[in-house]
């Protein structure tokens with residue numbers, strides 16, 4: 001199986017519980033995560049009465065404008081990312097502050113039928129795609145042969161789970177960077193914004209940029225007040241890129 005684009009699913013979002021003794025004069029539509037950040041911001045100045053009569057969206061836009069990024073750290077969102085390559089996640093997990101990751105283990109999970117992610121630069125060129133597919137399929141055959149041989153070589157290891165791990169952790173060495181993986185990523189909004197600013201930019205690697213754009217679109221629907229300032233545009237390389245209206249806070 002070949003992936004031509006990532007699959008992004010929202011797994012978890014905040015559930016805001018307003019304290020009865022500190023109600024806020026909310027204005028406009030908002031989600032729990034957005035209200036949580038507004039509540040946290042307003043607590044700093046005890047401005048729950050909303051003297052400036054700002055909607056949640058206006059309030060959070062001002063937070064972004066002022067660079068009060070710590071307020072955004074209260075709202076965490078978990079996404080399931082699938083149809084992405086091991087090389088992409090190798091880059092993704094470099095984002096540390098405010099992030100948590102849980103990724104499919106190639107030591108525990110059999111990759112005999114793993115899928116592969118077609119690099120964006122190859123898509124659309126039939127000859128290149130076929131050459132690339134031949135290579136990854138041949139690598140997968142080598143993996144299956146290696147794992148089988150190693151299971152026999154270590155037949156004396158009584159614990160079958162341990163034996164499989166020994167075989168798979170060695171066998172995976174021949175699998176390509178394009179092998180598909182799955183990862184659960186949790187991050188607060190400040191961290192998501194920083195990562196998306198870097199990875200949706202024109203300098204980012206094509207696959208992570210494509211994933212970043214998909215994550216951005218999902219989050220713009222999920223929590224527009226936090227991501228409305230990001231502009232998606234067609235870059236000089238004729239691929240989409242995105243930039244925030246308010247730089248990293």
Ligand SMILES: Cc1cc2nc3c(=O)[nH]c(=O)nc-3n(C[C@H](O)[C@H](O)[C@H](O)COP(=O)(O)OP(=O)(O)OC[C@H]3O[C@@H](n4cnc5c(N)ncnc54)[C@H](O)[C@@H]3O)c2cc1C
Nearest residue numbers: 091094095096097098099191194195198199201203204205
């Ligand atoms: C286009 C592009 C090309 C890249 N190329 C390469 C490459 O060739 N080789 C390579 O190794 N990496 C490369 N990277 C990865 C890059 O170096 C960073 O590791 C990655 O972007 C994560 O950024 P960060 O450390 O700012 O993020 P995070 O770890 O999420 O940190 C966010 C912010 O928190 C603060 N922070 C976090 N940890 C610390 C700390 N320990 N001490 C002080 N402050 C901290 C910093 O202000 C930091 O900017 C590339 C990234 C991009 C976007």
